[in-house]
Amino acid sequence: MLLPFLIIGGIGIVLLLISLVLGDVFDQFEIGDGAISGTALSVGLVVFGAAGALTASMGLAIVWAYVLAVVLAAVAYVFSVLVVRNLTRSSDGVPQSAVGLTGVSKSDISPAGGEVSLDGPSEVERRLAYSDAPIAEGVRIRVIEQAGTRVKVTTE
Template sequence: MTVFLVIGGIGLVLLLASLVFGDVFESFDIGEGGFSGIAAGVGAVVFGASGVIALAADLPLVWAYVIGVGFAVLAFAVAQRVIKQLSDTEDGPPPPLDGAFGMTTATTGPSGGEVRLEGVRDLEARLAWAEEEIAAGTRVVVVAVSGSRVQVRPA
């Protein structure tokens, strides 16, 4: 029973470390989508738990190992697949804004203003500033970016 408890405990530590500090094995590109520390932790915890349950049900030690390994492999595969599917749906980085065109929605000058950029996915409107005052409804181009604000000039 000690083997199951130790491996299950190591799995729990690995799982918690991966959840708190980020995936432990993300620097290793093993297989398609890498090797997930979270999935390994899930597999080890399931191995330990299912082995202890099998022994508590008075099954022979050999069957406890067979059951533990079988459920661990299944749990690892399911967790790895779910993690891979979730990582495949992550959004890519936002497109660069330098050179993007748009329209001022308010008078924009050195003290600030607002523009609506074309083809930008993350925000429809952005705070903006310009070296010279630009009237609302003027077509502009982004010349610089500072955080979420953009510097524009007439296009």
């Protein structure tokens, strides 16, 4: 009876790691002013798995494990959305546009995606990127559009 909770919690951990390493997966869609957040969804799935597994292991009826897991996951999701939204709004400074910046592709880039490192003064990490035509790793690029934290690039 614990297996569904462990699987869902495990999926949540994987999504959380992806969100932490690559950035929020749903950031590019800008749905509902951040109402759908990959990070918050991941937290909700982890809480669902943990709460369900703990409740089921205490010997309560499985229906109560699901009820408690769903309620706690919903609370964790809403709380996480609010925290992420507040942190995003409270960041220092005005977000600067990356359009026009140059850099280097850190992986192969295609319409599906890739990674770049930009040369701007406030650019200290890699960004998710995409392009109309395939770009090989190590090629100099220029940003031509920006959508959230993702950038559309072309070769210089």
